[in-house]
Amino acid sequence: MQPPEIDLTKLDAIIDRHKIGKWELIPLLQDVQETFGYVPPETIEPIAEALNLFPAQVQGVITFYSGFSLKPKGKYVCRVCRGTACHVKGSRSILRLMKHELGLEEGETSPDYQFTLETVACLGACFLAPTMMINRDYFGKLSPTKMTSVLGEYRKKESE
Template structure:
């Protein structure tokens, strides 16, 4: 899977969905990212025009929020918790295992755009430590076997 080509009709469809929202910038950007896997630069001006704001404001929001990205990400974004509870329960070894399995470092996306590996300060699921998320799904009490099974499950989906 590679980054989605920017389809202007798809961008317009997203903008129409949020047209009458007073504070619609972040929801628009989230939908664009969900649709394309990132915020393509060529969507900044259409978003600004639709919301009647300056493109620099759109760009400022995109670059301010860590949940928004101007770089293509993998279909599956893995977020590994670096919080205290996860650290104490073996979070560092979880991260090292995933790095080895995927051949990725923190912040990297595989050349096939299947996985992106990120770390976060805390996922807020300390009772499940050590934890990670794949897109919007939480996984806890991680072990190398469990991680291997989870990664294989996502890789297998891609082959179907």
């Protein structure tokens, strides 16, 4: 299946918001990623031009920061924490079940672009271990049952 079409007309407005100077590159890229779900490779040249940079400099920043992706991700990006606090509280079995439920390995996106599975070093909510995020929503004190039911809610949203 092809990745969802992107509407590049939105890029002009994003660039306008950020073209004050080179130091705006990261906020601009964050804006682009928020809008399209990733940084489409075809946006690199117009971004570089607007900020007076070389495309290779923009590309370099994108590849340096793991938070930026040049590949389309799913509508729902699931990030399972594999940090120490979460590990101690059983995040390994949460991740194993998540892989099984989604049929994905870490870093993979489902063919219908609904889900992407990632792991992170710490979600900054260790007191809620084990934790995961789906897009901007946090889920803590996970058990296999709770994780399955959270995932079920997101799947239901899709079928509605």
